[in-house]
Amino acid sequence: MPLLNSYRVIYLTFFVCLVADIFPLPIMFNAFRPNWMILVIFYWIIALPHRVNIGHAFILGLILDLLLGSTLGTHGLLFSLLAYLTSINFQRFRNFTLVQTTLLLGVFIFIAKLGLYWIASSMQEIVLHRPYFWSIFTSMLIWPWFFLFMRYLRVRYKVS
C-alpha cells in the first residue's frame, strides 16, 4: 500500500499544480503567475528521483499543451529536458542550500521560457511582451515556501 499511497500524493500535487497553472486570473496578474508545473516537477525529481522520472514530465507537458492550446509537444519537450538535467544532477542539487536552489530554479525557468519563446517564434508569428519574463521572479519568490510546504507534505504522508 505505501507505494500506492505515495503515488496518490504525488499525482494529487501534480493535479493541483495543473489547475493552478490554468486558473483564470485578471490580465494584469497573468504575467506574474508562477510556473507551478516546473516547481512541482523540479521538487519531486530532487526528492524522489526513483518515483518521478522524465516520462512523467513529458506526459504533464503534453497535458499542459492541451490545456493551454499551444502546439502539441512544446511543453512536453521543455519539461522532459529540464527533468533530464535535474535527474542527472539530483545528488548535487539535494545538497544545495535553499538560496542556491532558488537561483538554480530561476535559471531553469529562464531556460524554459526562452525555449518556449524560441519554439513558438519558429512555428508562428508572435509578439513578445515585456512582462513575459517577470514570472521567473514570482516563481523564485514562491519556491522556498513551496519547497518547505512540499517537504512537510512528504514527511507528513510518508511519501517515499
Next chain:
Amino acid sequence: MIACCIGLMIADSQFNLFSSARVYLNSIVSPIQYVADAPQKIFSSFSENIMTRQALVDRNQQLEKDNLHLKADRLLLGQLQSENKQLRQLLNSERQFKYKRMITEVMSLRSDPFTHQLLIDKGALNGVYLGQPVINEQGVVGQVSQVGSTTSRVVLIVDATHGIPVRVQRNDVIAVVHGSGAWDQLKVPFVQSNADIKEGDLLVTSGLGGRFPAGYPVAKISRFDYQEGELYATVTATPVADLDRSRYLLLLWNDDPLADADLTLDSPEEFDAPAE
C-alpha cells in the same frame, strides 16, 4: 523522448495531424478546466445570491428601462428591415440578416502566453464548428480555432495571427484589420497615404472573407499617420468590444457565407456577355 517531442511538434504545427484527435484529447483534459473554472463560478453565483433587495429592484428598473428603449428601437428596425428588403429586391441583390445564435460563457481567458485565446463552454456537441464567428453585444470578438466536445477555443481579433476583412462604415473603404498581439490594439496595414480614413471612424465587417457576416462593428480607428516617403500610412485601431472583460459571448451560425459577399453587383446577363 526528444525526437518524439519534436516529431509531435512538427506533426501538429506543419501537417495538422491532430486536428481531429484534438477534439478527443481536449475532452479528456476538460475536467481539469472545469475544476479551474469552478471557484470563479461559485463566487459569481454566490455574489448573485447575496445581492440586497434594493440592488435587485434598482437593477430590475434599469433593465426595464433599457428594454423599453430597445423595444422602441426595434419598432423602427422592423420597418427599416422591410424597407431595406424591398429596396434590395429592386436592386436584385438578396442579403440575409438572420443568423442562428447561441449564448456562451467564457471559461478562461488565459492560455498560451504568445496567443490571445479564450475558452468557451460550448463545443462540438452544441454544433460549434471551426472558424465560427464569435461576437458580443459590442462587436466582433474572434473566431473558433479549436473545437472540443464540450469546450472550444476562440482566437481573438487582437491575436497576431488573426486578420479580418473590414470596411469603413462612413464611406465603404475596404481594408484588412490585423491583430497586433497587444490587448487593445489592432493594425490596419497597406492603407494608401491618401485613403479617406480618419481617426474615430468605425470599421465594420465587410463579409468579404466569407467567415464573418457583414455589418458587425470591429474597431475604431485610433491613429492615422503618414510619414513622408513611406509606402503606406500607419493606421492603428482599438477593438470596440471589451475583449478581456466580457463574460458572455454569442456564437453565430453563418450558414451561407457567400450570400453576404455581394459578388454580383451587375445582373448575371451582363456578366456573361463578354464571354459570348
